[in-house]
Amino acid sequence: MLSDIAISRAATLLPIGEIARRAGIDEAALEPHGRFKAKIDLAALPDRGTRRGKLILVTATNPTPAGEGKTTTSVGLDDALNLIGRKTMLALREPSLGPCFGTKGGATGGGYAQVVPMEEINLHFTGDFHAITAAHNLLAAMIDNHVYWGNALGIDTRRVSWRRVLDVNDRALRSVAAGLGGAANGFARETGFDITVASEVMAIFCLARDIEDLQARLGRIIVARTRDGRAITARDLKADGAMTVLLKDAIKPNLVQTLEGNPALIHGGPFANIAHGCNSLIATETALGLADYVVTEAGFGADLGAEKFFDIKCRQAGLAPDAAVIVTTVRALKMNGGVAKADLGAEDAAAVARGVANLERHIENVRQFGVPAIVAVNAFAGDTPAEYAAVFEAAERQGTRAILCRHWAEGGAGAVELAEAVAEIADRGGASFAPLYADNLPLRDKIETVATRIYRASAIALDPHSERQLARWESEGFGALPVCMAKTQYSFSVDPTLLGAPHGHVIPVREVRLAAGAGFVVAICGDLMTMPGLPRTPAAEAIRIDERGQIDGLF
CATH class of the missing domain: 3.10.410.10 (Formyltetrahydrofolate synthetase, domain 3)
Structure with missing residues (x-):
């Protein structure tokens, strides 16, 4: 069995100009970053917004070490929709270096349902996260510098809330002392680091409509308070303009392709257990203006990612999703049914029947937002018909369908049944989306x-x-x-x-x-960290480059 990276490496990629042509993007709007990825200059898209595609959210049951495959299913569904003649685009998040070198690995899908070039997307990509890190830390430096040169704004140095960020898991930086070494180095205070994907700059980046909205939002960031409690903002420090300049290229969405040569926009990446966990609004809106269907995902399970997608992103942007796909696996449901990871290989339909309570809860929750939901069962070798039957029966009890998908092994062809069902739901127009709560609720x-x-x-x-x-x-x-x-x-x-x-x-x-x-x-x-740590055996230990310049160990 080939690894994800081996499958990716064996693929014949199309030039990014051909991918742009398939997406309906004029060459004048393309800013290539090498042969297989590019940024899109939205100002050069004269017809942007003339089309309004149907929006399909891919979410999942709660993640387990057994794996669910939400991104893999998103890619497989996109390929399948294109395969049945529906013009479709992906809109996904960019991977963070933290999980890549930590436990989770990369975030470009898997098997024959991947976005490529896999190594480049997972490692640095077009530099967006580095620009966000720089913009965030510029603001931190300007706070300390303002205090050093007299503190005209009256910042209470005990009430500086803006920390620094780094896109690497590093528990040693969670709490640090800054400004040590005497007056020449500023003022001593306790602070710390968060991971870049937890930065408010990242959240802003993914919710801004355009460069003007980006600067306005950056200016509203509250970084500290005075002794009498008055808020100090990035605009007060005159930092918003320079921060926007650092992000002027990053704000342009990134165009890549799936293994089957379908266009994909990958842009932004806030964590879903700390922030709102969705790709950039700019990328989603761009895709909706170019395709008839847009497949996007929200991080982690539906209780986090989907809820925030609906209550934060859709509320702020005025989006109205047409359908939702809830991804699960037999293995994940067995874990929810009480089976230990080491024992997942043995058939246990009874454990699946116990674990489907998690799936049913997510179906009920998605429906609370007025969005019809369907279940995608991501097939694993070793699953049995009796185990699948328990999932199908659970979906039927909730008045929906569970569809077996084999996109990991077969690409888009393995998700055609899912694509046909999703297109039918979206075309039917039965969604009546509404957020969970009103704006005026306390x-x-x-x-x-x-x-x-x-x-x-x-x-x-x-x-x-x-x-x-x-x-x-x-x-x-x-x-x-x-x-x-x-x-x-x-x-x-x-x-x-x-x-x-x-x-x-x-x-x-x-x-x-x-x-x-x-x-x-x-x-x-509860106990949640905004700067994760590396595990006992981090993935970074296995990653290396060989004599041919190829990367090994990235998964």
């Missing part, structure tokens, strides 16, 4: 609504300090913002070991943060 009630209706919690536990912060932000005019729930991706609860479909638990909110530029309030639930 912030605390928004948090509680997500916790009780999506996580099936009995209540939230919010400390008095966080209650006061929410009340203050409402008094400052931020009460209409949506909430971004930051919690473990592995469970409906805050306990990553509590699998299946738990209910009646309490969601502890240990901290709330205002992301004024991105336009949401973050509720950090």
Whole structure:
């Protein structure tokens, strides 16, 4: 069996100009980065927006070590839709270097359902994340510099909330002391690093409509407060202009291709358990203007990624999804049914029947937003008919279908049945999308609504300090913002070991943060890190370059 990287390397890629032609992108709008990837100058797309495609969200059950294959299914569905004659484009997130060198590996799909060039997309790509890192850290430097040269804005150095970022997992940087070594090096204070994909700049980058909106949002970032509590913004520091300049090329969406030569836009990549977990709005809007169908995905399970896609991205952008695909695997459902990872190879239809409670919960949740959902069962070698039957029966109980997909092994041809079903749902026009809560609902009630209706919690536990912060932000005019729930991706609860479909638990909110530029309030639930650490055996240990210049070990 060939590895993902071997399959990618064996493929014959089309020149990026041919991919642009297939997408309907004029050559004048193309800014090539090598032979097989390019940025798109949206100003040179005169017909952008004349077409309005149907929007299809791919989400999943809660992730497990057994694997679900959400990105792989997104690519397979895109290839299959094109195969049956539906002009379709992908709109996906860019991979972060953190997971690539940590545990998860790359994020370009797998098997014969991949976006390529795989190595380049996973490693540096067109430099977007580096530009975001630089813009974020420029703002951090300008805060410290402002204080050093007299602090005319009256920043309370104890209340600087803007940390620095790096797109590498590094637990040693979570909490650091900066400015040591005397007055010449600034002022000593405690601070720390987050991973780049957790940066508010990343969230802004993926929600901005254009370069003007980008600068306006960057300017609204709150970085500190004065002693009397007045907010200090990036605009107050006159940093928004230079930050925008650093992002002027990054904001252009990236064009690549699938293994079957279909156009794909890969742009932006906020984490879904910390931020909103969706690719850039600019890429999604561009794809909707070029294709009849657009396949996009949201990070992790539907309780995180899909909820934020609906309640944050769609709310802010005015998008109305036409259909949703919930990806699962027999192996993942067996884990949700109590089977240990080491025992997943043995047939256990009873465990699948127990684990489908997780799938059914996600189907119910997606429907709360008025979006019809269908289930894609990503086939693994070793799955059995009895195990599949348990999944099909669960989907039928929820009034939908579960379709067996073999795109990993067969490419688009292995997902044709799914593509036909998705196209039929989207064409039928039965969606009646609406966010979960109204804009004018109090912030605390928004948090509680997500916790009780999506996580099936009995209540939230919010400390008095966080209650006061929410009340203050409402008094400052931020009460209409949506909430971004930051919690473990592995469970409906805050306990990553509590699998299946738990209910009646309490969601502890240990901290709330205002992301004024991105336009949401973050509720950090349970023990969640904004700078991950590397595992005992990081993937980086196996990655190397050989004498021919080819990369090995990247998966």
